[in-house]
Amino acid sequence: MNFTASGDRIVVGALLVVLGTAALLEARRLHGLREAMVAGAVVGDDTFPLILGAAMVLLGLLCLIVRLPSARVSVPAGAARAQMLGSGAVLAAYWVILPTVGYTLSTALAAIALYRSMGRYRWPVAVAAGAVTTVVLHLLFRIWLRQPLPAGWLGI
Amino acid sequence: MDALVALGGGFAAALSPMNLAMAVVGALLGTLVGVLPGLGPTAAIALLFPLTTVLAPVPAIIMLSGIYYGAMYGGSTTAILLNIPGEVASVPTCLDGYPLAQQGRGGVALGVAAIGSFVAGTLGVIALTFFAPPLADRALWFGPPEYFGLMVLAFTVIASLSGGSLVRGFAMAMLGYFVSLIGLGPSTAEPRFTFGWEPLMGGVEFIALVVGLFAIAEVFLGLEEARVAIATKLRNVFPRAADLRQALPAILRGTGIGFVLGLLPGCAPGVTVFLAYDAEKKLAREPERFGRGAIEGVAAPESANNATSSAGFIPLLALGIPASPPLAVLLGGLMVYGLQPGPLLFERNADFAWTVIASFYVGNVILLLLNLPLIGMWVWLTRIPYGILGPVILLLAFLGAYSARNSMLDVGVSLVCGIAGYLLRKYQWPLAPLLLAYMLGPLLEKYLLQSLSMSGGSPLIFFQRGVALALLLGAALLLVLSLVIVHYASQRVRETTAEEMAL
Amino acid sequence: MITRLSLVMRMTVCVLLAGAGAASAQADYPNKPVEIVVPFTAGGGTDLIARLVADYLGKKWSQPLLVVNKPGGGGVIGARAALKESRPDGYTALMDIHTTSSMLMGAWKTPPLKLEDRKFAGRIVRDPMVFAVKADAPWKTFKELSDVVKAKPEELVWSTVGPAGPSRYTAYDWFTQIGVDAVKTKMVITEGAADSMTKLAGGHVMLAIHSVAEAHAMTKAGKIRVLAVLSPSRVKFLPDVPTAEEQGVIKGVRVQWWAGVSFPAQTPDPIVKKWESAIAEMVKDPQFLAAAERINMNIDFLNAAETRAFVEKEVAGYTDMATKIGIRR
Known part of the structure; x- marks a missing residue:
């Protein structure tokens, strides 16, 4: 499915307006603090958020009003969409379980799940590939980079 | 000739066995990842950067330079063999490289590309040796207002990185500046946008941001495009004398065009490659050969690409302005290692700076020596199915983001950036301005505050000082100039690929 | 091939080390x-x-x-x-x-x-603190500079390494003692003494206050001049520079x-x-x-x-x- 997008312009424009407003509010808060800390200073940590916030709001409004040359966008469908959502879900789950389950087990599970969802490999192949990946990543991150990765409640 | 002595010292450091080994490892890894069909050079550098953080700064930067050259070369390889331009700078290479590959002469095309890269790299080092010292001598002239002018000049680079639409480019830059605000303020260390939450005080981690925006997003895009490799036969890797005779003038012209334009701060390779390709086509006696496998059609844009990048090291190291997305990631890497590119670089970190220059050259040479014999292996690598590649890249990105600060928050940030990067890329919002603004934002802010403190709040200070005023005028001029060339280049991109592509 | 071999060896050694356990880690x-x-x-x-x-x-x-x-x-x-x-x-x-x-x-x-x-x-x-100006600055002594600042505080542009840094404490002590309203002067916040000294040598600020060692390189290069040292007595590295107290400007050493x-x-x-x-x-x-x-x-x-x-x-x-x-x- 192909269509010419225009919603992205609205989303980015609105995002700019919202973040710009946040920057302006933050600048006001910082201004008070600066007055207390460095009395008499003409600029401080609030100056740049103030300028940026104003610019963001203006540009955001421009995005909302003016039509941009729009891009032709295809929406992923079928297998690609399933793979994309699947791998995204696996990564999110990996992020949730890593600290408690520990690096070794969670990485093996994530790798197997990714090989299943992205590669559509059969279970034995996915498990074997996942095991190899876990070992290689272990060598890379724990041994070469000496990275302390969370061990979790299994201690691995 | 102090500069030559210093460069000699740099080479001595870069050629120590340990550092040489790191250059080889970097070039191999860089090519390995750059050649994978899912990943362009920017993503490759972003993905591999965390691996260098375990090393001391000098070997780390040497490895990084190897990765950079390897990744750039890997990008050319996929362009020639698979007709996949990982980046807009490789689009013209596809035009004649892929037909050559179909004729079984892909090896020759790759060989010519490597030689072109080598010639351009050599020129770059020579020019840096002569350009850097006079600039360093004038470093003291540069006060906060002058640096501010420089940052504004860098800001205009956004025009050439924004793929034709200025509004899109500036919108992304604003988001980049906004992200750079998170953390402690530069003057009174006041927490900003942290909502009183401690982990945010350290700001958004560079590695988490680039890994998410480039590596993770790229995997999603790759999934969707269902990239498949073609089987190519490589009859001969080394170019014949006749090929070289044909390619050499094109290499020199491409290098010339790329180099001269690359000296302008902010002229991206995506622009010069088209100029070089078109120049070759106009000069050729039989222009109809182009598009059907003309060796000059590979030699010229490849040389221009590398020459622009090599020349780009001059504004990068001397002014702190990156010309292309891979150079922007590289700039981030240098900053992580405490090297602040700019006029003071050669005064404060002279040894380190010269070592970096020497190591970029060494990386270039190693690439030439390594790649000609190994081309067969790279071709084999391009056939790895995406079902294996995707998971490996995602896991590497995930753990790479974690390793920067041992923080799960960073991993979360990079996952969010991955989704955002995918959506933005899909809807043609350029990511390079976001990255550039994120990196240069703190500097822009610092120089703005210092300048205004000096003048008691009056912005007139930027117009009363000669160098600062010249830089601001230069920025305005450059903006106009780059709008013109970008317009030209994006038209050419549309003609050749029938789609929009961020420069 | 040496590289690959040494990498393999390194990995083997690392695996062995990792096996040796955390007890010996310290x-x-x-x-x-x-x-x-x-x-x-x-x-x-x-x-x-x-x-x-x-x-x-x-x-x-x-x-x-x-x-x-x-x-x-x-x-x-x-x-x-x-x-x-x-x-x-x-x-x-x-x-x-x-x-x-x-x-x-x-x-x-x-x-x-x-x-x-x-x-x-x-x-x-x-280390004691020193008051430094650009080498070709018009003021010959710290007393002279203090008098100029007293007369026209709004013209003084000085650099510090942050609102809580030694430069600010020292400068404010000085301003208080000579009766200058600190708010009228122009303070530029830099990223450290090297940054601040570079700005001084380039003439972008008029005064920088740092330690003896921090002023050393630029003084030796002839780019800056030290007017006074904040110490009970003169220091061995700068025998010719009088103390601030000697010049009758700042009493006592608080920083x-x-x-x-x-x-x-x-x-x-x-x-x-x-x-x-x-x-x-x-x-x-x-x-x-x-x-x-x-x-x-x-x-x-x-x-x-x-x-x-x-x-x-x-x-x-x-x-x-x-x-x-x-x-x-």
Whole structure:
């Protein structure tokens, strides 16, 4: 499915307006603090958020009003969409379980799940590939980079 | 000739066995990842950067330079063999490289590309040796207002990185500046946008941001495009004398065009490659050969690409302005290692700076020596199915983001950036301005505050000082100039690929 | 092929080491490179002493000690990165100074870093502050400069390393004593003494206040001139420079520059002890002392307990001073 997008312009424009407003509010808060800390200073940590916030709001409004040359966008469908959502879900789950389950087990599970969802490999192949990946990543991150990765409640 | 002595010292450091080994490892890894069909050079550098953080700064930067050259070369390889331009700078290479590959002469095309890269790299080092010292001598002239002018000049680079639409480019830059605000303020260390939450005080981690925006997003895009490799036969890797005779003038012209334009701060390779390709086509006696496998059609844009990048090291190291997305990631890497590119670089970190220059050259040479014999292996690598590649890249990105600060928050940030990067890329919002603004934002802010403190709040200070005023005028001029060339280049991109592509 | 072979060997060794268990992790410290965070730009006093220490201990322990500059936020960003955002395993140390400890606590009622956030290994340097101007500046003496500032405070552009840095404490002490409204002067916040000195030498600011060692390189290069030293008596490295008191401008010495090494609060004690005794040995080594002398660095050692007591006393002093000169909030 192909269509010419225009919603992205609205989303980015609105995002700019919202973040710009946040920057302006933050600048006001910082201004008070600066007055207390460095009395008499003409600029401080609030100056740049103030300028940026104003610019963001203006540009955001421009995005909302003016039509941009729009891009032709295809929406992923079928297998690609399933793979994309699947791998995204696996990564999110990996992020949730890593600290408690520990690096070794969670990485093996994530790798197997990714090989299943992205590669559509059969279970034995996915498990074997996942095991190899876990070992290689272990060598890379724990041994070469000496990275302390969370061990979790299994201690691995 | 102090500069030559210093460069000699740099080479001595870069050629120590340990550092040489790191250059080889970097070039191999860089090519390995750059050649994978899912990943362009920017993503490759972003993905591999965390691996260098375990090393001391000098070997780390040497490895990084190897990765950079390897990744750039890997990008050319996929362009020639698979007709996949990982980046807009490789689009013209596809035009004649892929037909050559179909004729079984892909090896020759790759060989010519490597030689072109080598010639351009050599020129770059020579020019840096002569350009850097006079600039360093004038470093003291540069006060906060002058640096501010420089940052504004860098800001205009956004025009050439924004793929034709200025509004899109500036919108992304604003988001980049906004992200750079998170953390402690530069003057009174006041927490900003942290909502009183401690982990945010350290700001958004560079590695988490680039890994998410480039590596993770790229995997999603790759999934969707269902990239498949073609089987190519490589009859001969080394170019014949006749090929070289044909390619050499094109290499020199491409290098010339790329180099001269690359000296302008902010002229991206995506622009010069088209100029070089078109120049070759106009000069050729039989222009109809182009598009059907003309060796000059590979030699010229490849040389221009590398020459622009090599020349780009001059504004990068001397002014702190990156010309292309891979150079922007590289700039981030240098900053992580405490090297602040700019006029003071050669005064404060002279040894380190010269070592970096020497190591970029060494990386270039190693690439030439390594790649000609190994081309067969790279071709084999391009056939790895995406079902294996995707998971490996995602896991590497995930753990790479974690390793920067041992923080799960960073991993979360990079996952969010991955989704955002995918959506933005899909809807043609350029990511390079976001990255550039994120990196240069703190500097822009610092120089703005210092300048205004000096003048008691009056912005007139930027117009009363000669160098600062010249830089601001230069920025305005450059903006106009780059709008013109970008317009030209994006038209050419549309003609050749029938789609929009961020420069 | 040598590369691949050595990599394989390295990995094998690492696997064996990992097998040897965590029990020996502290006994063989350091078994990998140690980072020393300097929360200012390269070339300042904190950076200079960090590099001397890194060089000396790196050779002694045959492990590289890496100096990492993380400037910004008046030193707070780097100090937080070292003490709060790193692993407390002894492989990240902070080159700790007054700006990131006692002066910070003096200037802030709720400081972004507290004394409890760190374990000191010892103090290494103690140095007086100096007042420096560009080499070709019109003022010949500190008295002359003070009179000009008294007459036209709004024309004074001076640099500091942050709102809680020694430059600000010293300058405000000076302004208070000569009766100048500090708010009228123009303060430029830089990222450390090297940054500040470069701006002074380039004529972008008029006055910079730093330590003796920090002023050394630019003075030697003939780019800046030292007008006064803030010390009870003249210092051996600058015999011709009169003290501020001698010139009848500032009475008493309330600010001094020092540097020491500290670690995150949860760092294992044996590692901090190892550093303490290594520093104690280092400051007696003639080679190290000669290297320090070359950069005009005044070595003055205190052990871990003495350092803590010294800093605690400073906190009380700077809190009182900050309240009086109106920079505490």
